[in-house]
Amino acid sequence: MALITVTGYPCSGKSRRAQQLKEYLESKLVNPEYGGPTLNVLVLSDDSLNISRGVYDDSRLEKPARGTLLSAMQRHMGQDTILIMDSLNYIKGFRYQMYCAAREMKIRVCTIYVVAKPELCREWNSGREERSIKYSAETYEPSDLLDNLLQRYEEPSSMVRWDSPLFTIPWTDESPPNDDIWKAVTEGLVKPPNVGTQSVPKAPSDTLHILEHTATAIVSAIMAHQSASQGLSLGGSTALNVSPGLNVSINLPVRSLTLSEVQRYKRSFVTVHKKAMTIGTVEKGAVDLTEDAVARKFVEYLEENLKP
Template sequence: MALVTITGYPSSGKSRRALQLKTHLESRLQDPNYAGPKLKVQIISDDELNLDRNVYSDSRSEKPARGALFTAMQRQMSQDTILIIDSLNYIKGFRYQMYCAARELKLRVCTIFVVTTQDLAREWNETRQDSKVYPSETFENLVQRYEEPSSMVRWDSPLFTVPWLDEDIPADDIWKAVTEGNIKPPNAGTQAVPKAPTDALRTLEHTTTTMVSAIMSEQAASGGIGGPVTLALSSTLKPRVSLPSRNITLSELQRLKRQFVTVHKKAITLGTVEKGVVDWSEESVADKFAAYIEENLKS
């Protein structure tokens, strides 16, 4: 249904805002006047994933921590869930990555920027009485590296800024964004590349080799008169190909086969940019190779 990304300085009050939002959303969903789809509200946070604040002390531990957060997010994103990501989310590239994942599933998105001054966030961090304190050096490093969200970029929009002085969040506007906001369709950058079946390479090689042998046999039987011929590759596979009125050498056919296989092997191993599912069946490969031969053999 929707993905809500919360971002802000460490110890700026993000978890408090996430709980406020969850309370507001659940209240509206339980309202007797609500007539929309049945939805649930969930929060994914560092604490829920048992990520210690020390993981942000160096990149070697931070990278797998972000990976765990992203994996948990992907697992819980769905059309019946409003998912709130309560974490630092201080890197714009990571916010963009989350945006792309949400867009691929056609979810609505919004970002909540929890704003406080560096001095106040530092004070709150130093005076915390729980185990969620950021080490001083880590805190300073995160503040310096923090990349503020911007309403001018699509992955941070719509953006709701919540200053530390506000007692509550703009619940009405956020509710509208997650229930009525525009759903952007996936683009080429977020769509998975169609993959060929596991036996596509074998089918490509076997079918083209069999066709070369069949053409040489047909030419020997007809004396090289050319014209349209039917190649009986099997009881069900009988492609037709038009041959020139001359003797075709085996080296010519093998050269065309190598060229054809090379081009299509790249599409199999790297994926294809064609829309929809590409047919890698024997019939399709045979028809394509027949057309390739006709186009490249000169009379």
């Protein structure tokens, strides 16, 4: 249904905003005035996935942690769920990954930018009593993880498609712009999947055999027709019996065709379609290389290339 990405400085109040939003959305869904589909509201966070704040101090640990977040998000996304991603989400490239995954699932997206001053974030972080929810290094070496993350943070922008629609919530606001967010996740535009993220259907394993065999049979049928006509009825619409159960009609030029000429076009045709199968772009993903389809394509190819 929708993906809501929450981002902001560490200790800026993201989890509080995510919880406020969850409560609001759930209240809207049980309101008698709501007549839409039955939906669940789910919050995924570092805490719910047992990801320690300390992983952000080590790139070797942070990368698999982001992978855990992304995998969990992909498992829970669906047409019956409003998913709130409550994590740092401070790297714009990672927000773009989540955006592409949401588009592939054909669900709506929006971004919540929780704003707080760096000094407030430091104050709130130091006020946390439990070490597990503090942004501090887990090593014994001196390291100020919070300041490091503040410097590395990449702010979202409403000018880029993966951060929009963007809702900014200053620390002074009592609550998020709930009504606007509700409208975005229930009525917003559902963008189609990126071409680059769509899986391309694979051609059947016997496609190359069908391609070569059918094209060769049509060449043989053309040469047999010319031999049988003995030059008396060349050109025009010609019916060819290619194989049992396969008959095609082709417009031939009013002249004799040589075997080498037709064979050259056959090799060119097979090469083009073999390359398309190799790189996975057969008719832009529409795989139809049955015997009938190959015969039709080859006849069209010959008619376009054979000169009078």
